[in-house]
Every structure is written in C-alpha cells, then in structure tokens.
Amino acid sequence: MSFFNEARFLIKTNIRDYGMYIALFVIMLTFSVMTDGLFMSSRNISNLLDSAGYIAVLAVGMTLVIVIRHIDLSVGFVAGFLGAVAAIFLTQMGLSVWIVIPIVLVFGIIIGLFNGFLVAKIGIPSFVATLAGMLIFRGALLNVTESTGTIIVNDDLFNALGNGFIPSLVEVNGLHLLSVLVGVIGIVLYIYSELSTRRNKVKYGFDVISLPIFILKLVFVSFIIGYITWVLAGYNGFSWTVVIMLLVVVIYHFLSTKTVLGRNIYAVGSNPEAAHLSGINVTKITMIVFGSMGMLAALSGILFTARLQSATTTAGTLFELDAIAAAYVGGVSSAGGVGKVTGAIIGAIVMASLSSGMNLLGVGISYQYMIRGGVLAAAVIFDVMTRKQRA
Numbered sequence: 427m428s429f430f431n432e433a434r435f436l437i438k439t440n441i442r443d444y445g446m447y448i449a450l451f452v453i454m455l456t457f458s459v460m461t462d463g464l465f466m467s468s469r470n471i472s473n474l475l476d477s478a479g480y481i482a483v484l485a486v487g488m489t490l491v492i493v494i495r496h497i498d499l500s501v502g503f504v505a506g507f508l509g510a511v512a513a514i515f516l517t518q519m520g521l522s523v524w525i526v527i528p529i530v531l532v533f534g535i536i537i538g539l540f541n542g543f544l545v546a547k548i549g550i551p552s553f554v555a556t557l558a559g560m561l562i563f564r565g566a567l568l569n570v571t572e573s574t575g576t577i578i579v580n581d582d583l584f585n586a587l588g589n590g591f592i593p594s595l596v597e598v599n600g601l602h603l604l605s606v607l608v609g610v611i612g613i614v615l616y617i618y619s620e621l622s623t624r625r626n627k628v629k630y631g632f633d634v635i636s637l638p639i640f641i642l643k644l645v646f647v648s649f650i651i652g653y654i655t656w657v658l659a660g661y662n663g664f665s666w667t668v669v670i671m672l673l674v675v676v677i678y679h680f681l682s683t684k685t686v687l688g689r690n691i692y693a694v695g696s697n698p699e700a701a702h703l704s705g706i707n708v709t710k711i712t713m714i715v716f717g718s719m720g721m722l723a724a725l726s727g728i729l730f731t732a733r734l735q736s737a738t739t740t741a742g743t744l745f746e747l748d749a750i751a752a753a754y755v756g757g758v759s760s761a762g763g764v765g766k767v768t769g770a771i772i773g774a775i776v777m778a779s780l781s782s783g784m785n786l787l788g789v790g791i792s793y794q795y796m797i798r799g800g801v802l803a804a805a806v807i808f809d810v811m812t813r814k815q816r817a
Contacts, residue, residue: 446755446756446757446769446772446773446776447772449755449776450772450775450776450779453776453779453780453783454466454779456783457779457782457783457786457787460783460787461783461786461787464786465782465783465786466657468657468658468660468661469661470782470786471654471657471658471661472658472661472662472665473782474775474778474779474782475658475665475667475668475671475775475778476588476589476665476667476668476733477778477781477782478671478774478775478777478778479665479667479668479670479671479729479733480505480667480726480727480729480730480733480745481726481745481748481749481752481774481777481778482671482674482675482752482770482771482774482775483670483671483674483722483725483726483729484501484502484505484722484723484726484745484746484748484749484752485748485749485752485753485756485770485771485773485774486674486675486678486722486767486770486771487501487718487719487721487722487723487749488501488719488746488749488750488752488753488770489753489756489758489765489766489767489769489770490678490682490691490715490718490719490765490767491552491715491716491719492750492753492754492758492759492760492762492765493691493692493695493715493758493759493762493763493764493765494691494694494695494698494711494712494715494762495695495698495761495762495763496545496552496712496715496716497552497553497556497750498541498552498556498716498719498746499553499556499557499559499560499746500537500541500556500557500558500559500560500562500563500723500746501556501719501720501722501723501726501745501746501749502560502742502743502744502745502746502747502749503559503560503563503564503566503567503742503743503745504534504537504559504563504720504723504724504727504742505723505724505726505727505730505741505742505745506563506564506567506727506730506737506740506741506742506743506745507563507566507567507570507727507742508530508533508534508537508723508724508727508728509727509728509730509731509737509741509742510567510570510571510577510727510731510737510741511530511533511570512526512527512530512584512727512728512731512737513577513579513731513736513737514570514577514737515529515530516579516581516584517577517578517579517580517581523581523583523584526584527728530724530727530728531721531724531725533724534720534721534722534723534724534725534727535717535718535720535721535724536720537559537563537720537723537724538716538717538718538719538720538721538723539713539716539717539720541555541556541559541716541719541720542712542713542714542715542716542717543713545712545716546708546709546712546713546716547709547713560746563742564742567739567741567742568739571737571738571739572739575738575739576736576737576738576739577736577737577738578735578736579731579732579735579736579737580735584732585732585735586666586732587666587667587670587728587729587732588666588667588729588730588731588732588733588734588735589665589732589733589735590665590666591662591663591664591665591666592604592605592608592663592664592665592666592669594663600660601656601659601660602658602659602662602663604663605655605658605659605663605664606655606656606659608655608664608669609651609652609654609655609656609659610655612651612655612672613648613651613652616644616647616648616651617644617648620640620643620644624640667729667733670725670729671771674722674725675767675768675770675771678767679766679767679768682766682767687711687714690706690711691711691715692763693706693763694706694708694711694712695762695763695764696762696763697763726745727741727742730742730745748774748777749774751773751777751798751801751802751805752770752773752774752776752777753765753769753770753773754773754802754805754806755772755773755776755777755801755802755805756768756769756770756771756772756773756774756776757769757773758770760806760810773805776801777798777801780794780797780798780801781794781798784797
C-alpha cells in the first residue's frame with residue numbers, strides 16, 4: 427500500500443478520532459482568513475483557551491458519564507453553587523485558598539457520589555436524578571447569593587487561577603521562556619508516549635501503522651503543540667487555567683487508557699450486562715464516574731468564579747449543555763463505550779472557536795445559537811452514521 431493510500435485508509439477507518447481535529451483545523455483556518463489573521467492572534471488564542479477551560483474540565487467528566495450510558499444535567503449549577511461556596515469561604519469566613527479548594531473539591535465528590543447512589547443503587551434514571559439535582563442546586567445558588575446578588579472575591583491568589591499566567595522567569599526575543607519549556611516538555615512526553623505505545627503493540631503482535639505514517643503523525647502533532655506554544659509564549663505565556671486543563675486531560679487520559687479502572691469503565695459502557703457477568707462491579711464503576719464528575723464540576727466552578735472574580739446568581743447556566751455538546755463534538759458515542767477525554771478537550775475548543783470567531787465577525791447571538799446547535803446535531807448524525815457503517 428502506497429504512502430498516500432495508507433494515509434487515506436487510516437483517516438477513513440479512524441474518522442471518529444481524526445474528524446474533530448480536521449474540523450478544528452478548518453474552523454481556525456476559515457476564521458483566520460475571514461478576520462485577516464485576528465482570530466489567530468496571541469491575545470485571541472489565549473482568551474479563547476481561557477474561556478474554554480471551565481467547560482473543557484466539565485466535558486472530560488461528562489465524556490466518561492456518557493461512555494457508561496448515563497448523563498448528568500446537574501453539573502452546571504453544581505459548578506455555580508460550589509463556586510459561590512468557595513467565594514463565601516474566602517470572603518466571609520476568611521479561609522485560605524489552600525484550604526478552600528480541597529474542601530470544595532470534596533463537596534463536589536460527595537454530590538457526585540450521591541448522584542451515583544441514586545442511579546446505581548436506587549435505580550433512578552440518570553436523566554431524572556440529575557435533573558432533580560439541577561433544580562436543587564439552582565435553588566441553592568440563588569439562596570446563597572440572594573442577599574447581595576454578587577459575591578466579589580478579592581483574593582489575588584484565587585483569582586489568578588482564572589486570570590493569571592505562569593511566571594515568565596525570563597524573556598528570550600519576546601517569548602516567555604517557562605512557557606516554551608512547558609511546550610517542549612509536552613512534545614517530548616507526547617513522542618515518548620506514542621513510541622512506548624507502538625513498541626508495546628509490536629511486542630504483542632498487534633497491527634501498527636507504517637513507519638512513514640507514524641513519523642508524519644508525530645511531526646504533525648508536535649508542530650501543532652509547538653505552534654500553540656509559540657503563539658501563547660509571545661503574549662503572556664500559558665495561563666493557569668490552561669495548565670489546570672492540561673493536567674486534568676493528562677491525568678484522565680492516563681486513567682482511562684492505562685489502568686484497570688479505565689478498561690472497566692469502557693467495558694461497562696460497551697455492555698453493562700456482559701461487564702457484570704465478567705466480574706466487574708457495575709455499581710462501583712458508576713459511582714466512581716459520577717463522583718469524578720462532581721469533583722470536576724467543583725473544579726469548573728472554581729475556575730469560573732476565579733475568572734469572573736466573583737460569584738453570581740447566573741453562574742452555571744447552560745454549562746451542562748455546553749459540556750454535553752463538547753463531549754459529542756469530541757467524538758463520544760451516544761450508544762456508550764466509545765469516547766476519549768482528549769476528544770472532549772478538542773470538542774470544547776471547537777465550540778469556543780466557533781463562538782470566538784463569530785464574535786469577531788459580529789454575528790448576532792441568535793444566529794450563534796443556531797449555528798452551534800447545527801454543529802451539535804451534525805456531530806450526533808456523524809456518530810450515528812459511523813456506527814451504521816461499522817455494524
């Protein structure tokens with residue numbers, strides 16, 4: 427098979443994995459041309475990634491929830507409520523950031539475990555259980571913010587999570603050295619991970635792509651990482667939001683692909699009955715996934731509150747729908763058992779890119795909602811069509 431034929435075959439057989447990257451590339455190229463390069467400016471890319479951060483964190487957890495064939499509609503107002511709780515702890519109780527963040531994350535885990543208990547133990551459909559949670563925490567958010575409407579947070583350390591950047595150390599030709607080093611480390615870790623995976627597949631006799639295609643893949647992805655690093659390093663460098671988002675995706679990618687827990691999650695999503703018969707504790711897996719979702723909702727609420735430097739009565743509105751949209755655009759399957767956390771991040775960036783590009787072009791908010799809805803519908807249609815082709 428020739429190089430180009432193999433590349434075409436590889437894309438065709440892995441279109442679910444590669445489609446989102448192609449879509450993101452097309453969207454960025456289109457908006458860059460239509461805005462005369464303004465879309466790809468350092469400032470806009472930095473703002474775009476920061477605005478996608480709290481949704482991307484939610485989308486990672488939502489991907490795993492959808493993988494096990496459930497849904498969580500409560501995460502938006504859980505994020506809003508716990509963001510307000512963090513603000514209250516900081517402003518009214520005077521607690522340290524280092525104490526507040528772990529406490530809020532534990533609250534998120536408890537809420538997620540309760541949702542998981544209702545779904546896995548009591549047997550309530552996840553749609554109903556989490557819809558009830560959405561209403562409860564919507565009311566709780568209004569309750570804790572109704573006296574002032576907005577709780578202003580003046581803690582610089584906390585607010586830096588949503589607005590600050592990692593220290594520069596030193597600038598070289600206008601580039602933030604530490605951000606460049608982070609990018610280089612990211613490229614090295616990516617190449618090492620891919621080489622290790624390929625080596626293990628060869629060792630156990632699995633099929634692998636040809637060496638030229640493999641090298642092309644390494645070069646292409648490394649170029650993308652390097653380019654984004656160069657763009658951000660030329661502005662203020664990596665923000666703490668982006669660093670946290672990257673840490674979340676790295677940790678969850680490792681857990682979902684390299685551990686027994688990850689394999690069990692996908693086994694439950696593919697066929698819960700078969701997973702149960704094979705000895706997997708489906709109830710335990712369900713509660714772990716919902717507990718994880720609650721923790722990430724708490725983290726999302728912290729990031730959003732830090733970005734606004736305040737907690738508001740409207741915090742969390744439609745977060746759950748944005749997270750679900752990002753997960754589906756990122757390649758998760760509505761039938762369960764299929765989806766990657768890396769795809770969730772790309773999906774969140776795709777949706778944020780659409781909003782950013784349309785804002786730069788002056789597209790009305792009504793048309794923005796319709797276009798984003800169309801993109802979500804297209805992602806689900808794409809999922810259904812690819813599953814039919816494989817059937």
